[in-house]
Amino acid sequence: MSDNKIVVIGLGYVGLPTAALMAKAGFDVHGVDINPDTLDALNAGRCPIGEPEVVQLVTDALASGRFKATSQPEAGDVFIICVPTPVTDDKKSDVSIVRAATRALAKHVKKGDLVILESTSPIGTTEFTVGEELAAQGFDIREDLDLCYCPERVFPGSTISEIVENDRIIGGLTPRAAERASAIYARFCTGPQLRTTSATAEFSKLMENTYRDVNIALANVFGHIAEAAGIDVNEVIALANRHPRVNVHTPGPGVGGHCIPVDPWFLIDGFPEETGLLLQSRNINDNQAARIWSRVKATGATIRKVAILGAAYRGNLDDARDTPAEYLIHALEADGVSYAVHDPYVSRFRLHGGREIPISANLEEALEGADAAIIMTDHSDYRGLGPQAFAGMAGAVVADGRSLVDRAALAAAQFTVIPVGAPQLDAK
Known part of the structure; x- marks a missing residue:
């Protein structure tokens, strides 16, 4: 044949x-x-x-x-x-x-x-x-x-x-x-x-992506503990990963893409009695964006507009499928807060249901008049951002979901910095 x-x-x-x-x-x-x-x-x-x-x-x-x-x-x-x-x-x-x-x-x-x-x-x-x-x-x-x-x-x-x-x-x-x-x-x-x-x-394909989802959720829980304990989780992870059989992931603002946030649901749907751990992991990861927003609100600052930095679910890609940024948008809209989205790679950003969200490729434009900025994607463009990059903001709160910004420089310049997996840095 x-x-x-x-x-x-x-x-x-x-x-x-x-x-x-x-x-x-x-x-x-x-x-x-x-x-x-x-x-x-x-x-x-x-x-x-x-x-x-x-x-x-x-x-x-x-x-x-x-x-x-x-x-x-x-x-x-x-x-x-x-x-x-x-x-x-x-x-x-x-x-x-x-x-x-x-x-x-x-x-x-x-x-x-x-x-x-x-x-x-x-x-x-x-x-x-x-x-x-x-x-x-x-x-x-x-x-x-x-x-x-x-x-x-x-x-x-x-x-x-x-x-x-x-x-x-x-x-x-x-x-x-x-x-x-x-x-x-x-x-x-x-x-x-x-x-x-x-x-x-x-089953093998579902197991692969579910394994990754659960381990990301574990890293996010470690991040929650570190925030409460006043410890930088990245330092702890670096030490724990020196163990020859340990490889803890890095916490972040959630999980995106068309595989990891979707595939575990096939197992949860088909085997509900056996998948309590998988369901909990899904809920932890899907709640990360809203959790970051809650920490921003807890600063007590007046937040009328948020600049969302990154629509793509992963750095240096133009792919916004199932992006954590969508969960953040829903949380902001629920609180009546306006937002602008910046992404150097994504040109079209559609939410589930088909609604299209405007995207700016100009960072200064997206930040203009914002009371807070929340970094959602690990684009290389955001690495090392300091006070000058955020100078056009109306407020001074920066939530770093990807551990990218220059925390010390921002704090010294009177910004409040909220890192994922670490305690808040208040203006010095």
Whole structure:
């Protein structure tokens, strides 16, 4: 069997670079997405993702003629699903997009095809969501088709090397399916391949991101204790991490991105009696932004406007998905406080529900007239900021959610500094 024609459903942060890598490896790739802006960019030969290495790869793939993109699937040999798997407003698993994508591609699947789900999903999604839709078309999902779950491990900013070099878990509904998928990934991935069942692979992906979420929550709790005890948690962490089997994370203003703050909910939703620790960790991390705002209010200063420094969920990226800044915005709006958002990388910032928040690329403009500034993202632009940077503010409160500013210089210049995981520094 040739397996030369690949259909990739979902051309986002995972699907698009995966499609381009496969085209580079010599596959004939048909990409599918329902976002007209994504399709317009690709059909004009442009990459809608700003990461330089991804841009080069995608533009080369488009120019080669081996990669094209439309809004509808077509016949192929291998179908790869890379669509979002969000949670609902009440934190329940939502695999409706996976189901819809499978229903759309199922009309083009023929006996003998390989179908791979890459989207992070609740345990059983491959068999009981993707499989059900394929079975509804009359296929025996074990005999007529090969069905797999093969999750990605992507770190924005290093997307290509992560896809190519990381270990790749190949979760087959059958051993035959795993063997066949393994041969596909071997064409463009150099990392070791680890074969298992689809359900085990699904659980593994959820476990990875949940592990990180829980450890971040632990660091944030250590930060809470340090604030109450009058200790700088960063000094404590540096000492504790000298232990050969300890690696405490750094506390911050919350957790963002489309993985860590989302994936634990799939386990909490599916296994509520077993996941009390996971639920507590989620609540701790999601409350960090509001907690910082509470500390600002506790200074007693009159706060009418806040400058929010950073919309991206991680430093030096243009990605604001599930950013902690959204939690801060909700807290400010609940108190009737106005705000301006600055970010040197993010140009469009949409909250859940689609509301767009204005973004300024000019720091001085965002700070003008603000009574307090709260740093939410570890952009290199914010590292070492001192009194001169905040001179245009109306007030003198700086909350440093990322341990970036020059605390001593700000305090000496009559600013009140609120570091995460350390006691407040009052104006000297």
